[in-house]
Amino acid sequence: SQTIHQWPATLVQPVGSPLSLECTVEGTSNPNLYWYRQAAGRGLQLLFYSVGIGQISSEVPQNLSASRPQDRQFILSSKKLLLSDSGFYLCAWSSGHQLGETQYFGPGTRLLVL
Amino acid sequence: AQSVAQPEDQVNVAEGNPLTVKCTYSVSGNPYLFWYVQYPNRGLQFLLKYITGDNLVKGSYGFEAEFNKSQTSFHLKKPSALVSDSALYFCAVRGLSGGYNKLIFGAGTRLAVHP
Numbered sequence: 001s002q003t004i005h006q007w008p009a010t011l012v013q014p015v016g017s018p019l020s021l022e023c024t025v026e027g028t029s030n031p032n033l034y035w036y037r038q039a040a041g042r043g044l045q046l047l048f049y050s051v052g053i054g055q056i057s058s059e060v061p062q063n064l065s066a067s068r069p070q071d072r073q074f075i076l077s078s079k080k081l082l083l084s085d086s087g088f089y090l091c092a093w094s095s096g097h098q099l100g101e102t103q104y105f106g107p108g109t110r111l112l113v114l
Numbered sequence: 115a116q117s118v119a120q121p122e123d124q125v126n127v128a129e130g131n132p133l134t135v136k137c138t139y140s141v142s143g144n145p146y147l148f149w150y151v152q153y154p155n156r157g158l159q160f161l162l163k164y165i166t167g168d169n170l171v172k173g174s175y176g177f178e179a180e181f182n183k184s185q186t187s188f189h190l191k192k193p194s195a196l197v198s199d200s201a202l203y204f205c206a207v208r209g210l211s212g213g214y215n216k217l218i219f220g221a222g223t224r225l226a227v228h229p
Contacts, residue, residue: 006157034216043221044158044204059216090157100146100165100208103217105157 002027006091006106013113019064019078021109023091026072031093033074034103035066038088050074086113116141116209120220127195127227135190135223137205146208147188148217149179153201164188175199195227 003026013019025031035047046059048066056066063082067075074091088110092103117140127133139145146165150158162173169181179190190203202224206217 042202044219046216049216088155092158099144100163102148102160102163104160105150107157108155110155 002093002104004091004093004104004106006089006109008109009107010110011112013081013111015083015113016080019076019081019085019111021076021089021091021111023074023076023106024072025093028072028093028095030071031095032101033068034092034094035074035076036090036092036105038090038108040087044090048076081113083113086111116207116218118205118207118218118220120203120205120223122223123221124224124226127225129197129227129229130194133192133195133199133225133227135203135205135225137188137190137220138186139188139205139207140186141207145181145183145186145188147179147181148206148208149173149177149188149190150204150206150219151175151201152204152222158204161190195225197227197229200225200227 005024032051034049036044038044048058050056050068053068064078088108090108091106094101094103119138121136148163149161152158161177162171164171164181172178177192179188181188202222204222205220209216209218
């Protein structure tokens with residue numbers, strides 16, 4: 001069966017510091033991968049998605065970037081964190097491009113920027 | 115453009131009573147609709163989806179959803195609520211971004227089931 005991992009689970013960082021959040025998927029190959037941010041326990045905003053190694057699409061221009069160095073690894077980064085980067089970051093995967101593909105979410109990383 | 119609306123911020127239900135969490139959608143073309151649940155400080159868990167076929171879709175934990183094309187709705191239902199159903203529920207619709215699959219989420223509805 002497939003599993004998705006995210007780490008760290010929680011992170012407290014000062015403003016201006018760098019960020020690296022990692023997401024890995026097991027039990028599948030060539031997944032589509034997604035990064036979402038959830039602010040204030042409510043709606044989800046899609047940040048990035050990737051359909052393959054080195055292929056990243058950004059939904060919202062911002063202070064963050066994403067990379068996919070391996071097939072089942074997706075990394076969210078920032079060079080300098082802002083207060084507004086605080087939130088709950090969720091990684092998700094889906095198995096293909098078929099219409100109606102389900103996305104499956106990881107446990108999330110809670111980021112607090114002080 | 116595709117969009118999803120969850121008109122209720124919170125729904126309160128007594129344990130044992132039926133529950134409904136509302137969702138309406140706007141899409142061009144055929145709708146592909148999803149429900150997810152989120153427990154505190156956890157990721158989203160997939161409950162069910164409508165792709166095609168029967169308008170009544172059955173999912174995990176006794177939940178079901180009814181697709182109504184004329185009303186552009188996809189309400190989540192459960193015949194008898196449990197206190198453990200208390201959580202945040204998200205409706206989502208498949209959207210398109212550069213030809214790739216993505217989900218557009220509603221703002222979420224908090225379900226509170228009281229003993």
